Amino acid sequence: MTLERILLNNLYCKLVYDINGKKILKENINYKECYCCSNSNIKHIICKVENSPHYEYVKGDKENYINYMLNAGEYAGYGLEHGFDIFNKLIKEFSISKMGIIKCVLINNKYIIEDGVHRSSILLNLEHKFAWVNIID
Ligand SMILES: [Zn+2]
Numbered sequence: 001m002t003l004e005r006i007l008l009n010n011l012y013c014k015l016v017y018d019i020n021g022k023k024i025l026k027e028n029i030n031y032k033e034c035y036c037c038s039n040s041n042i043k044h045i046i047c048k049v050e051n052s053p054h055y056e057y058v059k060g061d062k063e064n065y066i067n068y069m070l071n072a073g074e075y076a077g078y079g080l081e082h083g084f085d086i087f088n089k090l091i092k093e094f095s096i097s098k099m100g101i102i103k104c105v106l107i108n109n110k111y112i113i114e115d116g117v118h119r120s121s122i123l124l125n126l127e128h129k130f131a132w133v134n135i136i137d
Contacts, residue, residue: 003135004132011104012048013049013117019041019043020041030047033045049124054120082118090119094122094126
């Protein structure tokens with residue numbers, strides 16, 4: 001593991017896109033193919049934090065995130081570590097000193113968030129430019 005300060009604009013989210021042929025997210029020109037799931041029934045897309053429904057939610061445009069969580073369910077951590085009340089609380093009570101470290105993997109020269117999409121979205125909305133990120137081997 002290495003700790004690095006990374007531009008938020010260089011962080012990517014891995015989101016659930018398709019479960020057994022059921023589309024979870026609307027098509028979007030900013031979505032790129034995922035590296036991990038070409039032979040899986042559960043397909044992801046990769047996108048920058050600024051193009052995620054999570055960031056839209058923090059900005060107050062909540063519909064796409066709500067639909068994403070309801071459609072993806074446990075595959076997006078909904079009802080497990082994530083939920084609307086938890087996210088609302090995280091936004092309301094956010095503080096840099098308590099936010100912890102974002103975890104990423106570096107694949108094909110992209111920093112892909114493993115843990116911290118919600119926190120990265122909040123940081124971006126607060127007009128931060130960088131985040132401390134643990135790069136997992
Ligand atoms: Zn994948």
